Amino acid sequence: MKYIKIIGIVVVILAVIAIGFGVKYKMDQQKLQDEMVKVVKANQDLVKADLKQDDKYDKIKSISIDYDSITKSPMGGLLFQGFVNDEPTLTFNAGLQEYQEKIETSNVSPKEKLDEFLQKGE
Numbered sequence: 001m002k003y004i005k006i007i008g009i010v011v012v013i014l015a016v017i018a019i020g021f022g023v024k025y026k027m028d029q030q031k032l033q034d035e036m037v038k039v040v041k042a043n044q045d046l047v048k049a050d051l052k053q054d055d056k057y058d059k060i061k062s063i064s065i066d067y068d069s070i071t072k073s074p075m076g077g078l079l080f081q082g083f084v085n086d087e088p089t090l091t092f093n094a095g096l097q098e099y100q101e102k103i104e105t106s107n108v109s110p111k112e113k114l115d116e117f118l119q120k121g122e
Contacts, residue, residue: 037067039078039103043096043105044063046103047105048060050094050108051084051108054115056119059085059118060084060118061085062085064083069082073095076098077096077098077106078096078097080095084114090110090114090117091110091111091113092110093108094106094108095107
């Protein structure tokens with residue numbers, strides 16, 4: 001009976017510790033996600049400027065970022081998706097990378113429908 005009480009107490013203590021580590025991990029992940037969103041929001045104009053380089057007919061009026069799609073790249077930097085002119089079908093992939101203490105765009109590429117939209121001279 002005495003051993004069962006001791007084992008029960010140890011199990012409860014281990015469960016509390018495990019839950020504590022789980023909560024801390026989740027909070028750290030949310031903090032990292034919030035920081036990544038802040039960086040992307042602050043550099044949204046860089047992405048728009050990069051997309052406008054392929055916009056011969058000045059069709060891009062605005063861009064929207066899907067903040068839930070922001071992930072940390074295995075090669076460093078951030079990767080995310082977005083769309084232009086409030087049209088969810090006109091999507092692009094983009095990234096931000098830090099080079100010599102300066103943030104620059106990387107891998108900014110329109111998907112097929114956006115590329116077709118930008119090439120039409122309507």
